[in-house]
Amino acid sequence: MKKIFLTTVLSAFLGCSLFTSCDDLLETKNFTDMSPSNFFKTEGDMDAAIMGIYLPCTTNWGYGDGGTGGWYNALFNADLAAYYPSSMITTDMVCTYSSNIYDEFNVGPSSGGALTNTYNIIRFVARATDVINQIANSSGATEDIRSRFVAETKTLRAFYMYTLLDWFGPVNVKLDPETLMDNTIEPRPTEETYVGYIEKDLNDALETSSFPDKYNADADNWGRMSKAVAYGIRMKLYMHQKDWTKAKADAEKLMSMGFSLISNYEDVFNNDRTSEHIWSIPSNTAYDNFYVTEVLPSDFKRGYNHLGESYIRGNDSSYKPGWQAYCMRWEFYDTFEDKDVRKKTILCEFDAADGTHKNRSIMKGAIPVKFTDSQYDNYGIQKAHPVIRYAEVLLSYAEADNELNGPTQSAINAVKQITDRAGIEIPASATVGKEAFRSYLLEERGRELFCEGQRRQDLIRHGVYISRAVERGKNAKDYHVLFPIPQTAITEAGGILEQNPGYTN
Template structure:
């Protein structure tokens, strides 16, 4: 793969990116020569922070592309306007190919993170480093590789497995079993050593590694493992559902106890910020702060979804169904026109134009509760423990409890899929949920899309096939 080829370029990338994530408390090492970068703990930390920075989906396109690939393709949202519209149309209509910018961005960021993580691991055997430092750093590397490869596997299926910084850059794709075994072992290794509390926001913890592994088990239908790992997370006793759903996503409450694995953002940094709201709201939307700007593109929720919520469901409060135009002073209706806006990510008062510093929740406790409920249902059908887990989430939303009577495995599976749609809307989960439950393609076909079975995976980017002729494209592309 071409991103492995030139290590001098890699070092320059380190210098340019190590200032991306302020809350990792890293230092800038632009004065360090390549020959000394790996001989001090500070130098190793700078490379580790570079691996984290990529894993956090840096930059504007990298931050929003994962959202759009997971939501536009599922009928969760749709969008129009601006230069991004053609990318969205291909996602909505299932006409994407290996040259799609969002697909290419996802491949690049995770493999760049893997590259930097491997360089850290290959340079840890230094007597000058404390054992505590080496142990924690190695555990974080295993976490990062587990996270990166689980994301790549979710998107592309089996991919090349780069385990050291000296691997042949033109590796072929590993087998399904090899990739699955590697992801599992990386995360289990990380879990055995990582502390319960992360050293800093955005760094790995035991719970974060367990959550990534739980979701990996769930998405690969390893139901027993998923149920057990979710229970282990619950038993840690460090995570909880916040009483107020909106506080989970509030800027003032970042780092709260519902967030297990978070991708931190910094609105003052072009490479560490996100611009999701800038692609949601139109230019005449009344933005709360004068420094907030938006692009020409808009992201909308469909009426059917907005109307599916219970009237008392507090989660519906984070959907904007109408607004007063700053241009005309008139009310612009969204509901009734398939033009309601998702507003979980509030406008950042400290943003610089379109760039915002809202952290992105990657996995939160509500997801783990629903994941265990789903796994339990797949193991033995409807049970009271599964219903109780769902009701924890519903209680927080302010809606009535479910009762066990009347459910079959199939009907509870459908109920869980719907509950996940309400709880996790516009959080980048819908594609994997629909694929796991076997409705991703059939649902798209019912919406009139030319979806085929092979669309459950995205194509390997064409630029990677050009650089590595031995790579085999996913079937159908």
């Protein structure tokens, strides 16, 4: 257990500035001789340990893992070697400027990059197991505080397990603290068993009375797990499993917790802790968000949306171009009506640094800036990445209700909140029946949640992920709904771990 413990504490050092400074937590502690017997004695110890479990949940580049000696992109880093951008470029929404194995559906077990970076969070599941056990068995702090910390860590562990399920299917996570130092490799569980693990963690957290409902009014703790986040993760899990009754129930619960859409769509991404945010990944000067830099062309100076409104990072004499990683496919861009206010956050032409003007006739795709309040001379922005927001809840409620009952008025009303804000109408043809409304909801989810990392999951759930990729000329096969288990894990397991179907090294 000692190695797991030391790795957990090392992660705590690295993670302590994700939300606020950890100076108060660490300044009186002697860390030169730590062990389970002298740590986890105070609320500060426990909080520091939990912060280490959040390490993959940043917008900054990534983290060094003391357990492997490796360096890994964070889940919400905007680089193509990270989880959510690599998911997006496999879809009908986003493409890369240059050839990429994810865009081309050529990912294999030895591909590395996002594959390895995402799979590494299986180690944080084990570390969360250790932290849960240490806190549960500690006499430090009050019972309410210990219970709150355990609920928080279980929610975060559930999110990591859900993320692994999304990419790889069920994997052999370590949830028993007694076996953390056992080098025996267990086979992968069934999907039913694995989903049960996630569900149990979230159920336990939601039954904890001292676990806060949300942190929207608490700047110091914004970004931490809460009951609202737990409901949101569980809703996403049930949507993934097409358990419509349970998904609808969790959406309804979130709809009763005081969340609401804010009036201005752009403010969702320019302002933190609004009534629309359920869980976002905070960004600050220590943990920048580089999304805008990733989507701007390398010769970008000033861009324009379809209304002619301009965007520049800096001014005409000093400005920042981008790294030209990925852009929005024109076919997807064209699904927005001109009167849709969300289209204003996407640039369709730009002035280049050499004085030329470029439009869609020579641009590979549109530029989905999204964070419009970022017009200053800097590569990083201090804007949070939204992971779960109220608009997704409304759309998930409508989808689940439609699958259960067809296009009910309550489902239509939920979506109408979103389309009203966007300044568009739901077409009459979209509500004539279940199939029509289902198809409309998929496309409306894309327009509302573009570039937030949801599209791959949505296309898979609707059964069109592979067919749309084939229509784009990609080498997509049915088995590509999952990524391969990294070959390093397969090799180390000595034949115990089964590779996902269709993949060979």
